[in-house]
Amino acid sequence: MLKVTFLGTSAAVPSAERAMPSIALKYDELFLFDCGEGCQRQMMRYGVGYGAVKAIFITHLHLDHFLGVFGLIETIRMNTERGSLIIFAPRGLTRILEAMSPTMNWKPSFLDIREMHEGELYRGRGYSISAFRVEHQGRPSFGLVFAEDDKNKFNEKKAKGLGLAGRMFKDIQKDGFVEVGGKKIKLEDVSWVRKGIKVVYSGDTGFDERIAEFAKDADLLIHEATFGEDLKEEAEKRGHTTAKGAARIAKKAGVEKLALTHISGRYKGGKELEKEAKEIFKNSFVVQDGDEVEVKPGKEEK
Amino acid sequence: MLKVTFLGTSAAVPSAERAMPSIALKYDELFLFDCGEGCQRQMMRYGVGYGAVKAIFITHLHLDHFLGVFGLIETIRMNTERGSLIIFAPRGLTRILEAMSPTMNWKPSFLDIREMHEGELYRGRGYSISAFRVEHQGRPSFGLVFAEDDKNKFNEKKAKGLGLAGRMFKDIQKDGFVEVGGKKIKLEDVSWVRKGIKVVYSGDTGFDERIAEFAKDADLLIHEATFGEDLKEEAEKRGHTTAKGAARIAKKAGVEKLALTHISGRYKGGKELEKEAKEIFKNSFVVQDGDEVEVKPGKEEK
Numbered sequence: 001m002l003k004v005t006f007l008g009t010s011a012a013v014p015s016a017e018r019a020m021p022s023i024a025l026k027y028d029e030l031f032l033f034d035c036g037e038g039c040q041r042q043m044m045r046y047g048v049g050y051g052a053v054k055a056i057f058i059t060h061l062h063l064d065h066f067l068g069v070f071g072l073i074e075t076i077r078m079n080t081e082r083g084s085l086i087i088f089a090p091r092g093l094t095r096i097l098e099a100m101s102p103t104m105n106w107k108p109s110f111l112d113i114r115e116m117h118e119g120e121l122y123r124g125r126g127y128s129i130s131a132f133r134v135e136h137q138g139r140p141s142f143g144l145v146f147a148e149d150d151k152n153k154f155n156e157k158k159a160k161g162l163g164l165a166g167r168m169f170k171d172i173q174k175d176g177f178v179e180v181g182g183k184k185i186k187l188e189d190v191s192w193v194r195k196g197i198k199v200v201y202s203g204d205t206g207f208d209e210r211i212a213e214f215a216k217d218a219d220l221l222i223h224e225a226t227f228g229e230d231l232k233e234e235a236e237k238r239g240h241t242t243a244k245g246a247a248r249i250a251k252k253a254g255v256e257k258l259a260l261t262h263i264s265g266r267y268k269g270g271k272e273l274e275k276e277a278k279e280i281f282k283n284s285f286v287v288q289d290g291d292e293v294e295v296k297p298g299k300e301e302k
Numbered sequence: 303m304l305k306v307t308f309l310g311t312s313a314a315v316p317s318a319e320r321a322m323p324s325i326a327l328k329y330d331e332l333f334l335f336d337c338g339e340g341c342q343r344q345m346m347r348y349g350v351g352y353g354a355v356k357a358i359f360i361t362h363l364h365l366d367h368f369l370g371v372f373g374l375i376e377t378i379r380m381n382t383e384r385g386s387l388i389i390f391a392p393r394g395l396t397r398i399l400e401a402m403s404p405t406m407n408w409k410p411s412f413l414d415i416r417e418m419h420e421g422e423l424y425r426g427r428g429y430s431i432s433a434f435r436v437e438h439q440g441r442p443s444f445g446l447v448f449a450e451d452d453k454n455k456f457n458e459k460k461a462k463g464l465g466l467a468g469r470m471f472k473d474i475q476k477d478g479f480v481e482v483g484g485k486k487i488k489l490e491d492v493s494w495v496r497k498g499i500k501v502v503y504s505g506d507t508g509f510d511e512r513i514a515e516f517a518k519d520a521d522l523l524i525h526e527a528t529f530g531e532d533l534k535e536e537a538e539k540r541g542h543t544t545a546k547g548a549a550r551i552a553k554k555a556g557v558e559k560l561a562l563t564h565i566s567g568r569y570k571g572g573k574e575l576e577k578e579a580k581e582i583f584k585n586s587f588v589v590q591d592g593d594e595v596e597v598k599p600g601k602e603e604k
Contacts, residue, residue: 012376012377012380013376013377013380013381014342014343014346014373014377015343015346016343016346016347019343020373037339037340037342037343037369037370037372037373038339038340038343040316040339041316041317041318041321041339041340044316044317044318045318061404061405062405062406063372063373063376063402063405063406064373064376066405067339067369067372067373068339070339070365070369071316071322071339071365071366071369074314074365074366075314075315075316078314078315079315092404092405095401096398096401096402096405098401099397099398099400099401099402100365100398100401102363102394103363103364103365103368103394103398104364104365
């Protein structure tokens, strides 16, 4: 199971209710998608153990998406003994860290800064985190995909009924078939594919139908919805998406659920945005700071 | 009247309850003494209008005391139309801002960064803000003093009884005396001095009796009290003060009130620190995020 905790759900200007963008993903390890100012306190407030962060993925170098890394690094350094902390970010973060280092006590060796790029960024046991490009104010900007690998699962009853036994189970996985008593049995005859969990995050982006390709069949699409229909032009001008735009992506991608985040301060709870999105994609909801969404493995298909 | 709002009262590592160090002082203008991570949201939460900040004074360049300026600058820039924002800080902040500027949209002209130094930093109408040096981990570190000018106030009944009238009131202020019917009347015979409000902030510092000189007769001393008696050696080693140490400074300086802040996460509400301080200086209290203290002009003396 994957647990997503929305640590900060505001657009660039926070409010008393919404902190700067940060999303925690807890699987076997803890990951952060963006790390806005105050992220470490949000982790403390919502019971996400900050000391365990394995890697942080910064979608783009706008201040509201990365300022929190510095304080988090300091707190991790002071309070825990641990190995390296991986931070993926577009080029530019290292220079800031270098300028800041005389004021901090961190050793560069503690940090493993890597440049964000398209494609696979991190491989865990049976899952990957990868990035795709989005368009946002002409700045290198990325969306992120957490994806469990699909898994072949045997229908043991059927397999045994057809005579499979012992090492045949290994052979059929390796070769795609085995012969039992002169009869060829294919892997797909005795197994089904358990679809892996897939969670996709848009980062900051203008409306972009390509995102639907990356989000295809996701269990959860987390899409920015900075504005509503009242400020559609503003959204276009500033490289953001409206709630309806996000819903169009969700519908086209055929996702299970759509979480709307990065909400401009003018919408408060965001019920009007939720309503607009629901007109296009029913399973839409605006998230608030501290909201949790659990994503469970795909249904058994046979 | 001066209103002090404690926006963040933690030591270097924050908690769900305590944000990073920041203190707002509202007089005719709004000032910040330190500006830790999350300061802008604390200002929103506690009703301190962030758009009105006139100047920020960073006591030293430890991350927990200055990280909040970047987000605050961005929010002010995006949400308000205003003149320059003055930031006093030890050398080093400009280099960080320069490294960060490609990620922000701020124009350097918007900021008026000045190097922190001993002595008067800012002069307002009838008050000043000045700095004094403290010792903290061998790093340029300062304490701050907000001080209203003392004012001569006439005892009008007495002055008129002695025959003062019209422009004599101006002359006596200018020359220190006037002659009325051949008799010399001195300013001090017909007036009293209204002591100006004085609020002193220690910044981060090891125990240092010199601070009592700068805090002499203050209405409010805000002193760091990172540790209690249980960690006295830790305090010495790390350039911090215990609650009792702070109380000794308050007592020696003869201040009205002692506010203890910069509380290590291990003390939670800090009642044990308050108790220790009170043994030495009765009018001590540990502050929590959002606490306000109003400081009113000195009592009339005649």
